[in-house]
Amino acid sequence: MGDPLPPDLFHPACPGVGLPVQIGDKWTGMVLRCLASGPRRFTELRSALRGVTPKVLTETLRAMRRDGLLTRTEYPENPPRVEYALTPLGRSLLDLLDAARRWSDAHLPEVLAARRAYTGDG
Amino acid sequence: MGDPLPPDLFHPACPGVGLPVQIGDKWTGMVLRCLASGPRRFTELRSALRGVTPKVLTETLRAMRRDGLLTRTEYPENPPRVEYALTPLGRSLLDLLDAARRWSDAHLPEVLAARRAYTGDG
């Protein structure tokens, strides 16, 4: 109750979830899941992440590459082929995503019930 | 390699991290950590989350209350006192936050190294 507040709220790792990389943005988590089963081409990702525009997918992949989460391999063929694959670092995030998914599966009903019950009073 | 893509990318739980609640936004995670040690008053939270404006803190707390992550208790005293406390549901999210923090502590150096090594080529 009267305990001191945590002194490390502004740990350099990152405010909020405490992750130095974005997995809470709109597409990064889904890209990680898509690549969990093996390398994928740009178009494969694009169709799996239905609704993503090429611009945004490019931005997402670039940021992930910058952070060492995935690699981009260009094959000098015709037509051109480019493959994206998770690095070990990227793969290590899958555990975290799974934990999030498990929480979600376990508690979504509670959240929805809370939303229905919420009135704004009090 | 040729494995099928995960069929459940658009699970109702939520795109991205797969959470029905926002913990990836700017303040929710930090509020959860602040309340981990016990109930807190509005002003306590405000000073712990240095830089947060009252408007944004109110919005954050309201959303968390709506989702059943915390309760708001008003004590009819003078001066007024209001306490925010985690529900069991909110407390259950602390495990996830800790997992995120552990990932961060373990892998932040790798991420920073990847950023330094990143050139934009290839």
Next chain:
DNA sequence: CCGTATCCCTGACGATACTG
């Protein structure tokens, strides 16, 4: 096939001032 180039729009977040 694999992107880039523009333009636009919304919503999270913040600054500031004020109230029961």
Next chain:
DNA sequence: CAGTATCGTCAGGGATACGG
């Protein structure tokens, strides 16, 4: 103390079209 009210900014995301 515990908020509300207004206004403004800015970046993520999207629509659309085009290029190597």
